[in-house]
Amino acid sequence: MRAELYHRSVVAVLILLLTVPVLATLLYSLSEHWGATILPDDLSLSWYLQLWQDSAFLAAFGRSLAVCLGTLLLATLIIVPAVFVVFYRFPGLDKLMNALILIPFAVPPVVTSVGLLNIYADGPLNITGTPWILVGCYFTIALPFMYRSLANSLASINVRDLMDAAHLLGASTPVAFLRVILPNLRKGLMASLFLAFSFLLGDFVFANLLAGSHYETLQVYLYNMRQTSGHFTSAIVMSYFLFTLFLTWLTARFSK
Amino acid sequence: MSYVEASGLAKKYGNATIFQDIHFSLRKGEFVTLLGPSGCGKSTLLRSLAGLTDIDAGCIRVDGEDITRAAPQKRGIGMVFQSYALFPNMSVEQNIAFGLKLQKLPGSEIARKVADVIRLVALSGKEQHYPHELSGGQRQRVALARALVVEPRILLLDEPLSALDARIRKSLREQIRDIQQRLGLTTVFVTHDQEEALTMSDRIFVMDQGRIVQEGSAEMIYTRPATEFVARFMGSYNLLTPTEASRLLQLETRGHLAIRPEAIQIFTPGQAYPAHLSAPLPATIRQHQLLGNVIRYQVQAHGITLQVDQLNRRAEDLLAAGTEVNLMIDQQQMREVH
Numbered sequence A: 001m002r003a004e005l006y007h008r009s010v011v012a013v014l015i016l017l018l019t020v021p022v023l024a025t026l027l028y029s030l031s032e033h034w035g036a037t038i039l040p041d042d043l044s045l046s047w048y049l050q051l052w053q054d055s056a057f058l059a060a061f062g063r064s065l066a067v068c069l070g071t072l073l074l075a076t077l078i079i080v081p082a083v084f085v086v087f088y089r090f091p092g093l094d095k096l097m098n099a100l101i102l103i104p105f106a107v108p109p110v111v112t113s114v115g116l117l118n119i120y121a122d123g124p125l126n127i128t129g130t131p132w133i134l135v136g137c138y139f140t141i142a143l144p145f146m147y148r149s150l151a152n153s154l155a156s157i158n159v160r161d162l163m164d165a166a167h168l169l170g171a172s173t174p175v176a177f178l179r180v181i182l183p184n185l186r187k188g189l190m191a192s193l194f195l196a197f198s199f200l201l202g203d204f205v206f207a208n209l210l211a212g213s214h215y216e217t218l219q220v221y222l223y224n225m226r227q228t229s230g231h232f233t234s235a236i237v238m239s240y241f242l243f244t245l246f247l248t249w250l251t252a253r254f255s256k
Numbered sequence B: 001m002s003y004v005e006a007s008g009l010a011k012k013y014g015n016a017t018i019f020q021d022i023h024f025s026l027r028k029g030e031f032v033t034l035l036g037p038s039g040c041g042k043s044t045l046l047r048s049l050a051g052l053t054d055i056d057a058g059c060i061r062v063d064g065e066d067i068t069r070a071a072p073q074k075r076g077i078g079m080v081f082q083s084y085a086l087f088p089n090m091s092v093e094q095n096i097a098f099g100l101k102l103q104k105l106p107g108s109e110i111a112r113k114v115a116d117v118i119r120l121v122a123l124s125g126k127e128q129h130y131p132h133e134l135s136g137g138q139r140q141r142v143a144l145a146r147a148l149v150v151e152p153r154i155l156l157l158d159e160p161l162s163a164l165d166a167r168i169r170k171s172l173r174e175q176i177r178d179i180q181q182r183l184g185l186t187t188v189f190v191t192h193d194q195e196e197a198l199t200m201s202d203r204i205f206v207m208d209q210g211r212i213v214q215e216g217s218a219e220m221i222y223t224r225p226a227t228e229f230v231a232r233f234m235g236s237y238n239l240l241t242p243t244e245a246s247r248l249l250q251l252e253t254r255g256h257l258a259i260r261p262e263a264i265q266i267f268t269p270g271q272a273y274p275a276h277l278s279a280p281l282p283a284t285i286r287q288h289q290l291l292g293n294v295i296r297y298q299v300q301a302h303g304i305t306l307q308v309d310q311l312n313r314r315a316e317d318l319l320a321a322g323t324e325v326n327l328m329i330d331q332q333q334m335r336e337v338h
């Protein structure tokens, strides 16, 4: 009885700790002013209206979406066939791949950024300050999510036997891949895409260091707005939060 | 005139020889079993016939046509895998229709053929089910239907029954044999189960360490094993070394002497026995095992333990350990093997 009470209160405190800041931010973003009173004075959507009519915000949001979606499109086109080839032709490479995909996480983002800046600031490939360096860098961030998830999907089916069976029934290797293997990867692919997407959308360090104000993404915009009204930044944070919440929900749906 | 002709097939992985020197020919409509212990190269040989694994040497002909280097899609060979290899994202119907759709047949014809083959393998009512919703035996029949529906020239079956429990295995093996005979399909069946091989095949190829060591009808292989390996593999043969053979039976042999347990008869003292067999061999019952309709006795004679099978006719006839008996061995049924 006492143990149960204890467990319940721990959970309650935890939930409170996690939700209070969000609720406070929500309330703050919905209030015109919040001065000396415990609860805000007049609730309104005015900050949101102002935000969603701000062309700088919309542009930054659009840039973020473009870079993230572009990265994920590129990543899908490259990683899906790559994982398939590893599993079908070179199963021994899986170990190597698992080590490789950890590198982007093993090296701190600031260190990576400085290295990338050194390489791409001049020379033949001068792409710092452009979205392209972000796409390239984000690709390495998305790789671990996507590789692991796709590898798990592939490991759960018998790739060699399925391909062999399809071949004997008259399918070429590309047809067998598209009709027999790919449909089984859909769930894993979607789940990892949503996960990678919300992760990339939240990136500030790379976006700020590699592109900065030359290509202002959502997080950089948020940072640059830090001096303006707290109600306004709260509205930004809440918009962003609701958007990722929606993505998380989609992820959960697709990974069922 | 042989329909399938394989000569000099050989395969190595690195330094390991998987099989070599494989020669055989199959008649049209014949059911042949590749029988051998685990790891002897049966699956690899089967995959080579299907074109899924390259061979290093040799030649395969089907109906006079050299298919040694042909792509698997072009061989007209169907295969059922041990793992079933059903497409998990497709229903039973879609799995079976897969090959027909690739042939770009008209939809009505596909539907007709799929319905026919579903009836043939007795899966009516399961058309819309997905593989994970089926039992092992049902999955195996979907795999069979999927291979049959494209009307292959040869059907290859790689241990299709080994993952199933004994009862289903028996009924499926009759179904497979029945379908094969109805369609007159040339079939190569792989198994490591000698009972399966004996009950199903027109001919058996016994494989050991990448070689076919004996081929022949089921009766032939069972009653006249050519080598010690085949004798050991085919069942509970008594194998006597040359010294044991001379001690027990005063026979001079160079190789082992193989005697089937059911070729030995037990006579209790006082029981009359036919004189035309051999001189009675005094022996002592050591123990017995009940195998259902057969009782297998461990019997000792001249310090050598023999296995003897007797039909389990009446419970009262059971011989207790220590009973002194006489053994009669049918000389005709002894085989010298090397």
Ligand SMILES: Nc1ncnc2c1ncn2[C@@H]1O[C@H](COP(=O)(O)OP(=O)(O)OP(=O)(O)O)[C@@H](O)[C@H]1O
Pocket: B013, B018, B036, B037, B038, B039, B040, B041, B042, B043, B044, B045, B192
């Ligand atoms: N791709 C491969 N690379 C290297 N060795 C292989 C490969 N495939 C099979 N082998 C080896 O070839 C030998 C024969 O394998 P195979 O699968 O043909 O045996 P099998 O007779 O079918 O056995 P089982 O009854 O267990 O299925 C084994 O020793 C196996 O380790």
Ligand SMILES: [Mg+2]
Pocket: B042, B043, B044, B158, B159
């Ligand atoms: Mg095998």
